[in-house]
Amino acid sequence: MSTLYKINRPKVISEAFEDEVVAVNFDTGSYYGMRNTALTIWNLLEQGASTQTLTCRMTSLYHGDQQAISEAVSQFLDQLRTHNLIAEASAAQADHGPEPAPNHRGPWEPPVLSVYEDMKDLLLLDPIHDVDEQGWPARKPDQMA
């Protein structure tokens, strides 16, 4: 069965650098480095790919044993779920389906997730991450001009 996942924003923020995705979970204060094919998987998750699409896409993008790729993708998703970086999404967030296979396939390297907890105390001090249109903090109505 195919499952749709979403990245746990706004509690989770991330950025793709040239060889690594860095993510922070502000609920736990842990931060993460994702390397190798983890960059592609994270990118596909951001695009709203289902597990089935993800696996298809990874086997079309990389040379390697299909069973091994499928298992590695599944294990990586389990890791992301365990660390609450992703959660199951509603069906309303539609999967766009697999894209055509590329002309050139890269060598398969299993995705790597490194977990860091040495900045917990300080990262948990950050009070809020998504400031809404009103800005922050909201003024009480009687304080507004």
Add this chain to the structure above:
Amino acid sequence: MITQTGRGIADAYNCGIASSTGDLVAFLSCDDEWTPDKLQVQSDHMKANARLLYTLTLAKSRLEDGHTPPAGFRMELLEQEHSGAMETLMARREVFARVGPFDSRFQTAEDLDWFARANDLKVPMARIPQVLLVKYVHDANLSLTTPSNNQSILTLLRKSIQRKNDSDRIIGDSAQ
């Protein structure tokens, strides 16, 4: 009173450190409050523990009058004592030679970057389990209102991960 020549918070910290003459340096924002015994407690602790290069303490946050927290605000910061960061820092001046100055390329989270660098260098530090700072939260708090805050945090953490990877590589190479 010293007038800052450059711009930004990191530059202000660096300017203060460069102008200091004592052995211990502490930092306070204009909108936060040290408890009356803050400097005494921390300096006594550091005198008694000569190997420590810096200490942090606990803090309390208070919402400024006239403001209400929005949805998603981490309410426990207002309800509970929590770890303190920059405004609870007391450091031996020599630690800035070891860790380096605050990086003025960061508009926000420059303190987090400095602590990450100190941490990666395994600089001896301690957290004193006592509330010695009251932090006031209001609409001019720079880290809350600057959209680039998340960007700064991710960039400094990326640098920290790279340092850890480099350090592992050196340890691995020397073990061979």
